[in-house]
Amino acid sequence: NRSTSGRKSVAVVSPCWLFGTDDYMQVADNALLNFGATQDFALLVIARQWDTIVNNAPHLNKLNTDYEGYTVWVQLGNVGPRAFGVRLEDTQANAIGRDSPVTDNESDLRVEAFVADRNNDSGIAYMNGVASATSNISSIDDLTNAAPLIVGRLGNFGQYQDFEFVAAAVFRRALTSGEIETLSTYFQSRG
Numbered sequence: 001n002r003s004t005s006g007r008k009s010v011a012v013v014s015p016c017w018l019f020g021t022d023d024y025m026q027v028a029d030n031a032l033l034n035f036g037a038t039q040d041f042a043l044l045v046i047a048r049q050w051d052t053i054v055n056n057a058p059h060l061n062k063l064n065t066d067y068e069g070y071t072v073w074v075q076l077g078n079v080g081p082r083a084f085g086v087r088l089e090d091t092q093a094n095a096i097g098r099d100s101p102v103t104d105n106e107s108d109l110r111v112e113a114f115v116a117d118r119n120n121d122s123g124i125a126y127m128n129g130v131a132s133a134t135s136n137i138s139s140i141d142d143l144t145n146a147a148p149l150i151v152g153r154l155g156n157f158g159q160y161q162d163f164e165f166v167a168a169a170v171f172r173r174a175l176t177s178g179e180i181e182t183l184s185t186y187f188q189s190r191g
Helices: 177-190
Strands: 017-019 025-027 041-049 058-063 069-076 081-089 095-099 109-117 122-127 149-151 163-171
Touching: 041 058, 041 069, 058 081, 058 163, 081 109, 081 122, 095 122, 109 177, 122 177, 149 163
Parallel strands: none
Antiparallel strands: 017 163, 025 149, 041 109, 041 163, 058 069, 058 149, 069 081, 081 095, 109 122
């Protein structure tokens, strides 16, 4: 029971972390978390977003203080959290954003994914296995920086997210739509 100010009172029925007012975790910078101009990659976050949301605060973040790198953030809809977005920005301040293709309800388990295919200069966001329209990412080159990979906080900017964190993964290849669907089905069946 985490009923103190800023935290949810919930029953934990499966392995997860509960993030509240000032909770986050981070992994030190590593070359495997950085992506060059030709490196395919995929980002995956499995989370249950609560209704006490900080708009555009991240689930997963590897932006430095100049906002170079990548982030997966939560966006507000008309009622509660409805979508997620991905931002990529390189050292030349070329940036793209891609919103998820579908919305969800508060407290639904969300499988958020973004796939960057550098051979085709395309980026696709997936929400619960449903793909967005393809974004052209040809303007984005090197996403390498020295920032840590952070779950639940926007770097040193102090924006924290209130959510149930199940898992995250960073892949150094483009996942297929079939792989995204398999992962989405698996985690959503765990509810």
